[in-house]
Amino acid sequence: MNTITVKGVTLGSGSPKIIVPLVGKNEVELVAEAKHLLTIDCDLVEWRVDFFNQVQDFQEVAEMSKKIAEILSDKPLLFTFRTKQEGGEIPFSDEQYFCLYETVIKSGVIDLLDVELFMDGKLVQRTINLAHEKGIKIVMCNHDFDKTPDKAEIVSRLCSMQEKNADICKIAVMPQSSDDVLTLLEATNEMKSIHANRPIVTMSMGQLGMVSRMCGEVFGSAMTFGAAKKASAPGQVPVEELREILKTLAL
Template sequence: MADVRPVPRPVTLRSITLGDGTPAICVPLVAATADALAGRAAELADAAGPWRDAVDVVELRLDHLTAVDDLDRVAEAVGVVRAALPDEVPVIATFRTKQEGGARDITPDAYGRLLERLIGLDAATRPDVVDVEMYTQPDVLERVVDAAHAAGIVVLLSSHDFTATPDRAEIVSRLVEQQEHGADVVKLAAMPREPADVLTLLAATEEFRRGPGLVPAVTMSMGALGAVSRLAGDTVGSAMTFGAAGEASAPGQVDARSLRAALRALGGTLG
């Protein structure tokens, strides 16, 4: 008898389901203060504004906060963003470390304490998802993943390479490792040096989806060369793409409104 492959598990974030249909559009919020973040979130939420139709998910980039060492003020920033957004829009809390392309350095212990503080917030203000870098200190990684799951918060494990693109087998291996470490969603972003690198990332994403992948994957090739990867989720199985609403948080992010229009056009041809 042939082996029966387990059915992949989509992940529901409020009104959005990852891993089932057209990729969701995530818009990062980048600002230095809670007040500035609240203002940016309100702009995204404005039903009459230019961005509302382009936003499915919001990523709060905590590494850009001036007061990031004050955990109470970080918690306040998450709360004001949550309050400013419509109930149906989920929030990802991310502290991107310097070594993975973020704004500042942080010790593994401080990184773990920050994420655990957010996980411990009350249900009305805490994030729906925490981004945890897969190469953080193993005991910190395990502690944060366990705490998030105990609180009912989705874990997105991530890996970023801003210098090159790993080979296909390595990309698949990292995604599988993230899944084995308890990720509900896996993520990998890499910088291409030539067009073949973009194709490598897309092929690896598709291989993970049809092979060992049991959870939604989010992958992207960065920079202008990799922009096509942000539109290819329906084809290769990337469940979410990142678009800019003003300031981009990573190289190659497409304007979120243009991204929505492109995904709709491509969806019409693929569906």
């Protein structure tokens, strides 16, 4: 599997890298939260911009990204607008989504960009091309908050992300049973062993799936999401505990 390195953080080898969400609703909260994250033992930061109350002012978002990036300094910044259908905070049209992304690619400062798999194919490719021209890495993702698809479907979606030229391929699913957690881990292992030529990130959400957030080095998941103050998805483990667990499970 090829690795991806962003600001000295290498994804795809060794223990999963810890990424924490930034979920402030305004500039004051975001600045305070970003400064707090400098004291946290994490590797990357994800700005969940759908929490930002000025998200519909795209230029303001781009300016805010510069302020956050300046505070975070050497920590890579992943920019994410999570759509409502995949668990986000507010509804956005496709036009708004891609216009926001284009503005931030051109006028903001980010290192990685989250793009959802099941969006308009042509607009996705245009966005990926624009981001790559600026040296921004693409994290393509899919979330299922209701269920865990079967193993073949999980693998198929991850392979589809590779085919679309994502730099990192990510899927998160909701388990209804321990068998579902095993399905996610088996799909991850198959992807790593047979199909993946770039980093993949997988997780089974909620309390039931929490184990999947900790054993990525064994099965092949390159990143894991930890909670600093507020979690952005169910089942995220506090960062301090997560780092110790990853050290214990390191191969």
